[in-house]
Amino acid sequence: MALEKPEDNKINRRDWLGSGLRSLCLLGVGGTAGLLAGRSQAQNTVWQIDPYICIACGNCATHCVLDESAVKCVHAFAMCGYCDLCTGFMDPQPDAINKGAENELCPTGAITRTFVEDPYYQYTIDEKLCNGCGKCVKGCSKMGNGSLFLQVRHDRCVNCNECAIAAACPSQAFKRVPASQPYIMKEADHAE
Amino acid sequence: MTQLRTKIILSVLFLGVFTGAALGQFNFPPPDFGPEYVMPETTTPPPQSGWHDIADVTVLLAALILAAYFTLKKRRRSYIFTLMIFCLIYFGFWREGCVCPIGSIQNITLALFDSSYTVPLVVLAFFVLPLVFTLFFGRGFCAAVCPLGAIQDVVLISPIKVPSWLQHSLGLLAYVYLGAAVLFAATGSAFIICEYDPFVAFFRLSGSLNMLVLGGCFLVVGMFVGRPYCRFFCPYGVLLRLMSRFSKWKVTITPEECVQCHLCRETCPFGAIETPTPENISTGSLQRDKFRLAALFLLLPILIATGGFLVSNMSVPLSRMHADVRLAERIYLEDTGAVLDTVDESDAFRATGTPIEQLYADVDIIRGKFTTGGWLLGGFLGLVLGAKLIRLSVYRRRSDYQAHRAYCLACGRCYEYCPVHQEKIKADTATVIKVGG
Numbered sequence: 001m002a003l004e005k006p007e008d009n010k011i012n013r014r015d016w017l018g019s020g021l022r023s024l025c026l027l028g029v030g031g032t033a034g035l036l037a038g039r040s041q042a043q044n045t046v047w048q049i050d051p052y053i054c055i056a057c058g059n060c061a062t063h064c065v066l067d068e069s070a071v072k073c074v075h076a077f078a079m080c081g082y083c084d085l086c087t088g089f090m091d092p093q094p095d096a097i098n099k100g101a102e103n104e105l106c107p108t109g110a111i112t113r114t115f116v117e118d119p120y121y122q123y124t125i126d127e128k129l130c131n132g133c134g135k136c137v138k139g140c141s142k143m144g145n146g147s148l149f150l151q152v153r154h155d156r157c158v159n160c161n162e163c164a165i166a167a168a169c170p171s172q173a174f175k176r177v178p179a180s181q182p183y184i185m186k187e188a189d190h191a192e
Numbered sequence: 193m194t195q196l197r198t199k200i201i202l203s204v205l206f207l208g209v210f211t212g213a214a215l216g217q218f219n220f221p222p223p224d225f226g227p228e229y230v231m232p233e234t235t236t237p238p239p240q241s242g243w244h245d246i247a248d249v250t251v252l253l254a255a256l257i258l259a260a261y262f263t264l265k266k267r268r269r270s271y272i273f274t275l276m277i278f279c280l281i282y283f284g285f286w287r288e289g290c291v292c293p294i295g296s297i298q299n300i301t302l303a304l305f306d307s308s309y310t311v312p313l314v315v316l317a318f319f320v321l322p323l324v325f326t327l328f329f330g331r332g333f334c335a336a337v338c339p340l341g342a343i344q345d346v347v348l349i350s351p352i353k354v355p356s357w358l359q360h361s362l363g364l365l366a367y368v369y370l371g372a373a374v375l376f377a378a379t380g381s382a383f384i385i386c387e388y389d390p391f392v393a394f395f396r397l398s399g400s401l402n403m404l405v406l407g408g409c410f411l412v413v414g415m416f417v418g419r420p421y422c423r424f425f426c427p428y429g430v431l432l433r434l435m436s437r438f439s440k441w442k443v444t445i446t447p448e449e450c451v452q453c454h455l456c457r458e459t460c461p462f463g464a465i466e467t468p469t470p471e472n473i474s475t476g477s478l479q480r481d482k483f484r485l486a487a488l489f490l491l492l493p494i495l496i497a498t499g500g501f502l503v504s505n506m507s508v509p510l511s512r513m514h515a516d517v518r519l520a521e522r523i524y525l526e527d528t529g530a531v532l533d534t535v536d537e538s539d540a541f542r543a544t545g546t547p548i549e550q551l552y553a554d555v556d557i558i559r560g561k562f563t564t565g566g567w568l569l570g571g572f573l574g575l576v577l578g579a580k581l582i583r584l585s586v587y588r589r590r591s592d593y594q595a596h597r598a599y600c601l602a603c604g605r606c607y608e609y610c611p612v613h614q615e616k617i618k619a620d621t622a623t624v625i626k627v628g629g
Contacts, residue, residue, distance in 0.1 A: 012211060018438055019440075020276070021329060022438040022440060023440070025434065025435055026324070026327055029320055029323045029327070029435075030320075032300065032320075033316060033320045035304070036300065036303050036304070036316055037312055037313070037316060038309075039307070040303070040311045040316050041240060041310045041311060041312055041313065042313050043312065044239075044242070044245055044312045044314055045312055048210075048241045053544075055536060055539070055540045057350055057536045065392075065393070065396060065400070065568065067398045070435050075232075075233060076236060077231045077234065078231065079218070081220025081221065081223070082222065082528065084221055117225065143219065144220060145218045145219055145220055145222070153237060154236075154237055154238060154239035154240075155238075158290065159240075160386065160392075161238065161291050161292075161295045161296075162295070162298075162383035164387075164400070167382060167387065170535070170537040170539075171536070171537070171596070175395055179239050182238065183353070185236070190221075
């Protein structure tokens with residue numbers, strides 16, 4: 001009996017130490033969670049491009065983890081000048097003002113040019129063909145109204161925790177936005 | 193002729209630019225087509241709805257409960273394996289690997305250090321739940337829930353034994369990885385755990401060549417070395433090991449008395465089963481061990497200080513992980529004439545009109561953070577190394593084969609090989625099971 005007693009004490013001491021350290025860990029995890037729970041938000045965040053910062057460098061087309069980038073060009077029609085000679089649609093030195101492939105900027109032919117009334121043309125993006133390279137965006141913002149711009153399309157984006165395009169974005173235009181407002185659309189009355 | 197026409201058009205166009213700028217904010221005022229023209233709508237497809245987040249957390253919670261039940265109570269490898277395959281398909285291939293508890297370390301760190309970043313509740317739940325479950329039930333998360341563990345577990349065909357010294361040394365890499373990930377997340381530089389996630393490219397069946405090669409290497413090595421990422425790299429595994437060390441319940445190989453057959457040790461692919469210690473140890477060697485232990489305790493502060501000194505001296509190269517630091521260095525080179533061309537980054541920065549002095553001041557602050565962080569990271573790594581040496585020098589008596597509290601991944605392979613366990617199942621079900629053919 002005398003031999004067993006210290007053995008019991010030892011086990012108790014170890015148990016006590018174990019539960020003490022366990023409580024400490026629990027306190028640590030719980031404390032961190034509690035600290036952040038107050039500042040956390042119920043909804044998830046998604047990635048989006050701020051079109052007013054974006055410089056249309058072309059990284060969106062090549063750096064997305066998806067084979068076909070989740071970034072596509074979108075068109076704010078209300079801002080468009082419907083130009084005959086659209087610098088977003090055409091090479092700066094076009095041979096003629098028509099839809100000939102030699103005149104077009106878009107490498108995949110994703111922009112459709114349709115006549116509305118003289119001398120106005122409507123430009124629509126075929127999203128299936130767009131690869132998000134931003135050549136048209138660059139052309140449009142250089143000389144036109146800037147109505148073409150790049151956006152992360154959320155039907156395609158897999159919402160990586162660390163967006164590979166964001167890591168490669170030279171102008172740091174990528175940001176996390178609340179999932180309830182997943183787009184940053186260009187608007188005519190935006191204050192620069 | 194064409195050239196001439198282009199010139200005329202371009203000159204008209206420039207005229208348009210200037211008059212447009214004078215008239216209003218548009219270079220080319222949008223025309224008014226009248227009511228018959230229908231302006232096409234710019235679509236905004238919504239992100240996946242919020243119920244996905246709720247479903248993810250529910251599945252995680254259910255899987256953790258089941259994993260604890262299967263590893264501790266049911267004690268059957270087949271159950272654990274089935275749950276593991278389900279989680280591999282759900283969290284891996286269906287939900288495409290994001291967000292996972294491993295990566296959530298960085299979100300939590302960023303939220304702790306940057307008050308402008310708010311962490312979503314789903315990420316917080318993914319960080320906390322596995323840790324709390326491990327604190328009570330051991331590493332059931334690693335066994336059956338984590339898709340990264342699962343994909344390595346299914347390719348493990350012919351495990352070799354990693355020598356003990358190598359296993360302990362490689363295990364320290366995970367601390368370096370965790371420390372670096374926390375440093376880069378805290379300074380807002382990068383999420384390196386996600387950037388170098390080896391298996392996410394497989395889950396999505398697309399990704400850059402680097403990702404696929406890295407993941408492929410891990411899978412090829414993983415055919416012969418049990419779960420190399422989990423054991424030697426996983427930064428979340430570091431936290432789970434700590435929690436598992438103090439877990440309330442743990443994996444016990446044998447349900448009754450150990451018969452010392454060491455079959456379990458032979459079958460464990462992760463080197464997580466400890467052998468019984470010899471009965472007699474000469475007092476001479478014990479004396480020597482005590483001296484060594486005392487020396488290691490004295491060495492500990494030196495290790496911490498050295499680590500801190502070394503890593504804080506690397507703060508300048510480390511700080512280049514931050515985009516602003518890279519930008520400032522580039523701007524400096526351009527302004528001093530060291531490079532003649534410009535890059536997209538510097539062009540974009542100059543276009544914003546932000547004063548360069550402000551950028552330099554910001555970068556000084558970031559570099560300062562890296563110096564402080566370097567001391568902390570180095571000190572932490574020194575402490576880890578010291579604690580590892582001390583732990584290896586501490587003698588603890590064991591009479592039976594036991595699963596290591598921290599390293600056991602609760603995969604349940606040893607249950608199938610324990611003759612006592614098999615006998616018990618036989619007795620419980622009262623059916624004849626033919627063992628060993």
